[in-house]
Amino acid sequence: MLKYIARRLIIMIPELLIISFIVFVIMQAAPGDFLDMYRLDPSVSQQFLQKMEKELGLDKPWIVQYGIWLKNVLKGDFGYSFYYRRPVSTLIWERVFATVILSVSSLAFQWILGIIVGVFSALKKYSIWDKILTVVAFSGIALPGFFLAILLLFIAAKTGWFPIAGMVSVNHSQMSTWERFKDIASHLVLPTIALGFGGFASLMRYMRGSLLDVLNEDYVEFARAKGMPERVVIYKHALRNAINPMITFLGFSISSVLGGAVIIENIFAWPGMGRLIYQALLQQDIYIVMASAVISAVMLVIGNLVADILLAAVDPRVRFE
Amino acid sequence: MRKLLVALSLVLALALFAELSPFAQFETYIGADATGQYGGTLVVPTLSGPRTCNDVVAQETSSTDVIGRFMASMIELDNHARIHPALAERWEIKQNEDGSMEIVWYLRKGIKWSDGTPFTADDVVFTINDVYFNPDIPNDMQDLFADNWPVAEKIDDYTLKTTLKKTYRLAIRYIGGIPIFPKHLAESYVKEGKFKEFWTVDAINNGEIVGLGPFIPVEYVPDQYVRFVRNPYYWKHDKDGKQLPYLDGIIFKIIPTQDAQRLAFENGEVDVYGPRGTEYAEIKAMAEEKGWVVGVGGPNFGTTFVTFNWNTPDPVKRKWFRNEFFRKAVAYAIDKQSMIDTLYNGLAVEQWGPISQAATVYYDESVLRKYPYNLDLARTMLKLGGFKWDENGQLLDGEGNPVKFILLTNAGNQVREGMGNIITEALKKLGMDVTFAPIDFNTLVQKLVVNGDWEAVIIGLTGSDEPQGGANVWRIKGALHFWNYHPEVKDFVDPNDYYSPDWEKEIDRIFEENVKILDQEKVVDMFREFQRLVSEHLPLIYTTQQLYLYAYSNKLHNLDPTAFGGMWGWNQECIWKEQ
Numbered sequence: 100m101l102k103y104i105a106r107r108l109i110i111m112i113p114e115l116l117i118i119s120f121i122v123f124v125i126m127q128a129a130p131g132d133f134l135d136m137y138r139l140d141p142s143v144s145q146q147f148l149q150k151m152e153k154e155l156g157l158d159k160p161w162i163v164q165y166g167i168w169l170k171n172v173l174k175g176d177f178g179y180s181f182y183y184r185r186p187v188s189t190l191i192w193e194r195v196f197a198t199v200i201l202s203v204s205s206l207a208f209q210w211i212l213g214i215i216v217g218v219f220s221a222l223k224k225y226s227i228w229d230k231i232l233t234v235v236a237f238s239g240i241a242l243p244g245f246f247l248a249i250l251l252l253f254i255a256a257k258t259g260w261f262p263i264a265g266m267v268s269v270n271h272s273q274m275s276t277w278e279r280f281k282d283i284a285s286h287l288v289l290p291t292i293a294l295g296f297g298g299f300a301s302l303m304r305y306m307r308g309s310l311l312d313v314l315n316e317d318y319v320e321f322a323r324a325k326g327m328p329e330r331v332v333i334y335k336h337a338l339r340n341a342i343n344p345m346i347t348f349l350g351f352s353i354s355s356v357l358g359g360a361v362i363i364e365n366i367f368a369w370p371g372m373g374r375l376i377y378q379a380l381l382q383q384d385i386y387i388v389m390a391s392a393v394i395s396a397v398m399l400v401i402g403n404l405v406a407d408i409l410l411a412a413v414d415p416r417v418r419f420e
Numbered sequence: 421m422r423k424l425l426v427a428l429s430l431v432l433a434l435a436l437f438a439e440l441s442p443f444a445q446f447e448t449y450i451g452a453d454a455t456g457q458y459g460g461t462l463v464v465p466t467l468s469g470p471r472t473c474n475d476v477v478a479q480e481t482s483s484t485d486v487i488g489r490f491m492a493s494m495i496e497l498d499n500h501a502r503i504h505p506a507l508a509e510r511w512e513i514k515q516n517e518d519g520s521m522e523i524v525w526y527l528r529k530g531i532k533w534s535d536g537t538p539f540t541a542d543d544v545v546f547t548i549n550d551v552y553f554n555p556d557i558p559n560d561m562q563d564l565f566a567d568n569w570p571v572a573e574k575i576d577d578y579t580l581k582t583t584l585k586k587t588y589r590l591a592i593r594y595i596g597g598i599p600i601f602p603k604h605l606a607e608s609y610v611k612e613g614k615f616k617e618f619w620t621v622d623a624i625n626n627g628e629i630v631g632l633g634p635f636i637p638v639e640y641v642p643d644q645y646v647r648f649v650r651n652p653y654y655w656k657h658d659k660d661g662k663q664l665p666y667l668d669g670i671i672f673k674i675i676p677t678q679d680a681q682r683l684a685f686e687n688g689e690v691d692v693y694g695p696r697g698t699e700y701a702e703i704k705a706m707a708e709e710k711g712w713v714v715g716v717g718g719p720n721f722g723t724t725f726v727t728f729n730w731n732t733p734d735p736v737k738r739k740w741f742r743n744e745f746f747r748k749a750v751a752y753a754i755d756k757q758s759m760i761d762t763l764y765n766g767l768a769v770e771q772w773g774p775i776s777q778a779a780t781v782y783y784d785e786s787v788l789r790k791y792p793y794n795l796d797l798a799r800t801m802l803k804l805g806g807f808k809w810d811e812n813g814q815l816l817d818g819e820g821n822p823v824k825f826i827l828l829t830n831a832g833n834q835v836r837e838g839m840g841n842i843i844t845e846a847l848k849k850l851g852m853d854v855t856f857a858p859i860d861f862n863t864l865v866q867k868l869v870v871n872g873d874w875e876a877v878i879i880g881l882t883g884s885d886e887p888q889g890g891a892n893v894w895r896i897k898g899a900l901h902f903w904n905y906h907p908e909v910k911d912f913v914d915p916n917d918y919y920s921p922d923w924e925k926e927i928d929r930i931f932e933e934n935v936k937i938l939d940q941e942k943v944v945d946m947f948r949e950f951q952r953l954v955s956e957h958l959p960l961i962y963t964t965q966q967l968y969l970y971a972y973s974n975k976l977h978n979l980d981p982t983a984f985g986g987m988w989g990w991n992q993e994c995i996w997k998e999q
Contacts, residue, residue, distance in 0.1 A: 131862025138869045141881055141892045144563040145899040183471050185620065193642050249679060253742065256683035263684040264675045269463060269645050368675045370643030378468070383862065 110401050115393060122392040123131045126385050127161040132180045155181055168389060178386035187390045191372060197266055198371035204296035206352055213299045217306025224311065241298025248293035248366040261289050264368035286358055290367040294360045310341040343414050350406025353398065446504045450496050451994045454658045456666045456978060460997030465681040465690040466672045469643055473619040473629055476551060476559045487599065488989060489648050489670060490631030494525055495596030499985025501885040505601040507531065508596065527578045531590065532653040533602050535630045541580040548572035548582065550610050557615050564594050590888060590934045591942060602630050605982045609634050634665040634993040646672040656993055666996035692972040692987050693981040697764040700969050716967035721883035724836065725960040726750065726843065728876045730904040731913045733893045736821050737875060742919060745805025747958040751791035752798035753846040759964050761910045763838040767969065771962040773951040778983045779885045782944060787952040800849055815851035816945045824853035831858035836878050839963055868902050872912040885984055887947050888935060895918060896928040903959050923953045
C-alpha cells in the first residue's frame with residue numbers, strides 16, 4: 100500500500116508541471132496584463148508604467164517569465180503579488196484558516212445532514228416526508244449558490260439575527276476566547292448554509308438512491324428472509340454497501356477545500372483564499388493565480404488518493420495492486 | 421542684491437474674501453470653528469483592504485484612504501477644494517527675476533508626531549528632498565512637476581524654503597499637499613535604498629505607524645477590517661479649545677460587494693453608505709424610519725464620453741472620424757435626457773464640456789456649445805460634412821463608401837452598456853451601420869493604449885477640480901491623447917498621415933502655459949477657452965455625469981458631503997457620533 104501511495108505521489112510531479120504550464124499559458128493568452136488597470140488613469144505617467152513593467156518582469160518573453168517562476172518555486176519561493184507587493188505564500192497563508200473553517204463546516208453540514216436525511220428519505224420512501232424532502236432537495240440543486248447567499252443576507256438584514264458580512268466583529272480583538280469563538284460561529288452560519296446547501300441536496304439524493312438500490316438487492320431480501328432484525332439489515336449490511344459510491348464524491352469534495360468558494364466568499368466578505376484568487380484573476384496578478392492553481396491540483400490528487408484509500412478500507416473487494 | 425519682482429502673502433491678501441472668491445485660501449485650519457462631543461467610533465464600509473501604508477507606493481484608494489487618516493501635510497483642502505493652512509501656519513511666495521519661484525513656509529510650533537517626537541522643518545525638508553524628489557524613488561509627485569522639481573532648504577526649526585526653477589501655478593497646492601514622513605523613522609530606509617518596504621501593511625499590526633494625522637491605524641485583519649485610534653498628540657483644537665479629534669476611533673470594515681455594504685448599512689453595522697442611482701429612491705424613502713440622512717451632493721468629477729480613433733487602421737474611416745461635421749452629427753444624436761431617465765433614475769446631469777460642473781472655479785456653462793438631441797440637425801451636419809444616403813437609407817461618404825463602424829465599451833459597466841445601446845439606436849436612424857460591442861476591460865485598454873486597433877469607444881476618465889490633472893489626456897504628446905496620438909508617442913500612428921488641427925495645438929498650448937501663470941483670473945480665462953474649443957470641435961463627445969449620492973446615520977454630526985470632499989474624509993477630526 101505504501102508503494103501504491105508513493106507511486107501516486109510521484110505521478111503528481113509531471114501532472115503539476117503540465118498544469119502549471121497550461122495555467123501560465125492561459126494567463127498569458129488573456130489580453131493585457133496587471134498594469135492595465137493603471138493605463139487609463141490620467142494621473143499615472145508613462146514613465147511609471149515602464150518602470151513597473153521592468154520591475155515586475157512583464158517586459159520579458161512569457162516563456163522566460165515561466166522559467167523564472169518555476170526556478171523560484173523549486174526553491175520554495177512562490178513569488179510576489181504584484182498588487183500587494185508581498186510574498187504570495189504569506190498572502191495565502193493568512194487566508195488558509197478562514198478557508199479551512201468555512202470548508203470544514205460546510206463539508207460537515209452537507210455530509211452529515213445529507214447522509215442522515217438521505218437515509219431517512221429512503222426508508223420512508225414515497226411518504227409525505229420523502230416528498231417534502233425531495234422538493235427541498237431539488238430546489239436546493241436548482242437554486243444558484245449566489246442567489247441563496249443574497250437571499251440569506253437579505254433575511255439577516257431584515258431580522259438582525261445574523262451579522263451581514265465578514266468573519267469577525269470589528270471589536271473581535273478585545274473579546275475573550277469564548278466570545279471570539281461565538282463571534283466566529285455566528286458569522287459562520289450563513290456562509291456555511293449558502294455554500295453547503297447545494298451539496299447537501301445532491302448528497303441526500305445520491306444517498307437515497309444508493310440505499311434504495313441496495314435495499315432491492317437479493318442479499319438484503321435474503322437477510323430479511325433469514326429473520327435478521329430490520330435494524331441490522333439496514334445499518335449493518337445495506338448502508339455499508341450503499342455508502343461506497345459516496346466516498347468517491349468525498350475525494351472530490353476534499354479537493355475543493357482550499358480551492359475556494361469564490362462567489363460565496365465575495366458575497367459574505369469571508370476572508371478566504373477564494374476571494375484572494377478571484378481578485379487576482381481579475382487583476383491578472385499572475386503569481387497568486389499560479390500558486391492557487393498548484394494548490395488546487397495538489398488537493399485534487401490528494402483528495403482522490405484519500406478517497407481510494409477509504410474505499411479500500413470499507414470495501415474488501417477493492418485491493419491495491 | 422536680489423530684487424523681488426513680486427512679493428505677496430496670499431494668505432493675508434485673500435483671507436478677507438475667502439467666502440466670496442473661488443480661489444479662497446483660509447486663515448484658519450479645518451476644524452478651528454467646530455463644536456462637538458467626545459466619543460464614539462465611526463464604522464465605514466470599504467470594498468477592499470489597503471495594500472500598503474506608504475504613500476509613495478500607494479496607487480489605489482483602498483490604500484490612500486488608510487494613509488489619509490494618519491498622514492498630514494502643510495496645507496489641507498476642504499470639501500470645495502479651498503486651501504486651508506494646516507501644518508504650515510502661513511507661507512509667502514516670491515518670484516525672482518531669473519524666473520525662479522520661492523515659497524517660504526512657516527510651520528506651526530509645538531506639533532508632535534503620534535509617538536511624541538517633535539515635528540520640525542527637518543521632517544518636511546527630508547520628505548521633499550529625500551523622498552518625493554529623490555530620483556531613486558520614482559513616484560507620481562515627480563510627474564506633476566515634470567522637469568521643475570522643487571528643492572527644500574531649512575531656514576530654522578520652524579521655517580523652510582522651497583525653490584523651483586520656473587514659476588509653477590500649482591506649487592502651493594502640490595508641495596503643500598505632500599504627506600510628511602517622520603524623518604526619525606524613515607531616514608534609515610531611504611539610506612539603505614529600500615524605502616518601498618517602509619510601512620507595508622504589516623507595519624499596522626507591528627505598531628510601527630507614526631503620523632501627524634488625527635487617527636493612527638493599529639490593527640489590520642486582512643479582508644476584514646482596519647482599526648484606527650485617536651492620535652493622542654494631534655495638534656488641532658476646536659472652537660472651545662478642546663483637542664481634536666472627537667471620535668475615539670474609526671473602523672474600515674471591508675465588505676467587497678456593494679449589495680452587502682447596503683445590507684450592512686441597513687443593519688446598522690456601518691454608519692455611512694454611498695447609494696447607487698438605482699437604489700437612491702428606496703433608501704431615501706426609508707431614511708426617516710431608519711434614522712438616516714440621505715442626500716445629493718452635486719455632480720461627480722468622473723466623465724463619460726464617446727470618441728473616435730483618428731488613426732484607425734482603415735484610411736477610409738479615418739476621414740470620417742477627422743471630419744468635424746461627422747462628430748457634430750453624432751453629438752446631436754446623443755439623447756442625454758433618456759440616458760439620465762433610464763440609466764440613472766434621473767440622478768445625473770448633462771455634460772457638454774471637458775470640465776465637470778463640480779469644478780466650480782473653472783466650469784463655465786456660457787462658453788459651451790450644446791448639441792441637444794435632434795436627428796434633423798444631425799442629418800444637416802452629415803450633409804454639410806459631405807455625406808449622403810442611398811435609396812435604402814444607408815449613409816455613404818463622399819466617395820460612396822457605406823458608413824460602418826464598431827463602437828466599443830468595457831463589458832460589465834451597466835451605465836456604459838446602456839449608453840451604447842441608446843447611441844447605437846440613434847445612429848442607426850441616421851443610416852450608420854454601427855455594431856455595439858462591450859468587451860473585456862483589459863482587451864479594451866490594449867486596443868486604446870497599446871495597438872490602436874479600434875474605431876469608436878464609450879469610456880470614462882476620473883476627473884478632479886483642477887483641469888491641469890487632465891494634461892496627460894489633452895497634451896498633443898500626452899500618453900492618453902488616445903483619439904489622436906502623436907506619431908512620436910505611439911508607433912502605430914503613420915507620421916505621413918498624421919493630422920492635428922489648430923485648435924488641438926491651441927489646447928496643447930493652454931495646458932503648457934497655464935501652469936506658468938499665478939494670476940488665477942488669467943488661468944480661468946484660459947480654461948474657459950479650453951472648454952469652448954472642446955465643445956466646439958468635439959474630440960471627445962461628453963454624455964452625462966452622475967450626481968454624488970450619500971446616506972449616513974443621523975447619529976453622526978458635522979458631515980458635509982460633496983463630490984470633492986466625499987462623505988466624511990475632509991474633516992474627519994470634526995466628526996462626532998451620538999452615543
